[in-house]
Amino acid sequence: MSPPQDLTANTKYLIPSKGGPLTACNTPKPTILLKSKEVLIRVKAVAINPADCKMIDSGHRVTSWPLVPGLDGAGVVEAVGSEVDSFVVGNRVLATFVSGNRGASFQKFAVVDEKMVAKIPGHWPFEEAAGLGVCYMTAIIALGIGLQSNLPFLRQSLPTKIKPGFNRRPVLILGGSSALGAATIQLLRLAAPHCTILTTSSPKHHYHLTANLGATAAYDRNSRSLIEDIKLATEGYRGVDAIIDAVGAARTDGRVFNAFDPNGSKRYAQVWTGDEEIEVPDGVESVLFRGRDLSKLQGGDNAMASLQALLEKRRYKLPLPVRMVGYGLEGLERGLELMRKGVSGEKLVVGL
Numbered sequence: 633m634s635p636p637q638d639l640t641a642n643t644k645y646l647i648p649s650k651g652g653p654l655t656a657c658n659t660p661k662p663t664i665l666l667k668s669k670e671v672l673i674r675v676k677a678v679a680i681n682p683a684d685c686k687m688i689d690s691g692h693r694v695t696s697w698p699l700v701p702g703l704d705g706a707g708v709v710e711a712v713g714s715e716v717d718s719f720v721v722g723n724r725v726l727a728t729f730v731s732g733n734r735g736a737s738f739q740k741f742a743v744v745d746e747k748m749v750a751k752i753p754g755h756w757p758f759e760e761a762a763g764l765g766v767c768y769m770t771a772i773i774a775l776g777i778g779l780q781s782n783l784p785f786l787r788q789s790l791p792t793k794i795k796p797g798f799n800r801r802p803v804l805i806l807g808g809s810s811a812l813g814a815a816t817i818q819l820l821r822l823a824a825p826h827c828t829i830l831t832t833s834s835p836k837h838h839y840h841l842t843a844n845l846g847a848t849a850a851y852d853r854n855s856r857s858l859i860e861d862i863k864l865a866t867e868g869y870r871g872v873d874a875i876i877d878a879v880g881a882a883r884t885d886g887r888v889f890n891a892f893d894p895n896g897s898k899r900y901a902q903v904w905t906g907d908e909e910i911e912v913p914d915g916v917e918s919v920l921f922r923g924r925d926l927s928k929l930q931g932g933d934n935a936m937a938s939l940q941a942l943l944e945k946r947r948y949k950l951p952l953p954v955r956m957v958g959y960g961l962e963g964l965e966r967g968l969e970l971m972r973k974g975v976s977g978e979k980l981v982v983g984l
């Protein structure tokens with residue numbers, strides 16, 4: 633028989649100082665410290681993001697140590713603040729978390745603002761819901777800020793400076809098999825049903841990106857004829873109007889700028905990877921976007937509520953297959969190690 637669980641105890645998986653190691657540490661459960669709009673979540677599964685490794689290994693954006701990492705996860709609502717009206721105790725939820733301490737996902741009990749939480753429909757297991765948040769949020773920003781695209785599924789989103797016909801112009805998404813790229817393909821297809829969406833990845837992911845997520849065509853990112861193939865897929869061999877670089881691909885392959893239509897908007901939206909901003913050729917309009925730009929987006933506060941609605945209506949799919957890599961401390965260590973080596977078209981998930 634297993635020993636009785638201490639329901640007042642939290643287990644945090646923390647990094648004492650830059651470089652690690654990940655350490656399990658028991659602390660009191662943070663219930664009594666809830667602010668009015670906060671939700672306490674019993675985390676059941678977490679997903680690993682590249683940013684977790686960047687924070688742990690090089691202190692990327694870390695302001696103090698020890699650090700509890702973890703930006704993605706899913707679990708059950710354990711308690712709610714006095715003014716929380718969208719969630720009740722027992723709801724199955726996913727959230728985007730804030731690494732640092734009480735708001736991070738690598739712990740049994742985490743506290744997040746209610747606007748960062750979404751309910752999970754009954755058919756979604758925690759393991760699959762755990763990795764939905766960060767890539768969805770960043771994809772919203774890639775489209776809303778990077779492309780200035782209308783986002784009809786985002787409540788209170790107003791059309792911004794969209795040029796007539798923009799949503800029909802071809803867009804190239806570099807890194808379609810990354811979590812961010814896969815989420816962006818899906819959301820762009822929802823936002824612009826008639827848009828020609830071209831993407832790059834390893835060939836083994838092409839079927840998933842086109843048949844399941846809605847890309848018009850996918851190309852081998854290492855192909856010698858990449859630019860020619862992309863141009864051939866556009867009307868009159870003109871090229872694409874905009875590029876979303878979900879992985880910083882242009883840093884190592886400057887050819888991608890040749891895919892632009894010389895008479896198009898030549899808008900290049902690059903995700904902030906933590907490295908120096910990628911320099912662009914003259915005439916290309918570069919926009920750097922990152923998850924924390926959400927507050928700059930009209931309707932951004934409703935992003936998770938909109939995800940909940942998309943999931944309920946089955947309009948948003950799992951962007952990438954999930955790979956469970958273990959449980960607890962050992963699972964987290966394994967997940968981080970696999971992420972350091974690099975993943976291909978899958979989301980690493982750990983049970984807590």
Ligand SMILES: NC(=O)c1ccc[n+]([C@@H]2O[C@H](COP(=O)([O-])OP(=O)(O)OC[C@H]3O[C@@H](n4cnc5c(N)ncnc54)[C@H](OP(=O)(O)O)[C@@H]3O)[C@@H](O)[C@H]2O)c1
Pocket residue numbers: 681682683766767770806807808809810811812813832833834835837853878879880881882884903904905906921922923924975976977978
């Ligand atoms: N600043 C922010 O707020 C924020 C938020 C989210 C993500 N990010 C950053 O965005 C990047 C992507 O994150 P993620 O979680 O989506 O990554 P991920 O899922 O770990 O990305 C892995 C994928 O990247 C693809 N890839 C790598 N280099 C490529 C290239 N040159 N061309 C095309 N595909 C390439 C690989 O494709 P194949 O295996 O198919 O070859 C692989 O499937 C990371 O740098 C991350 O830190 C930043």
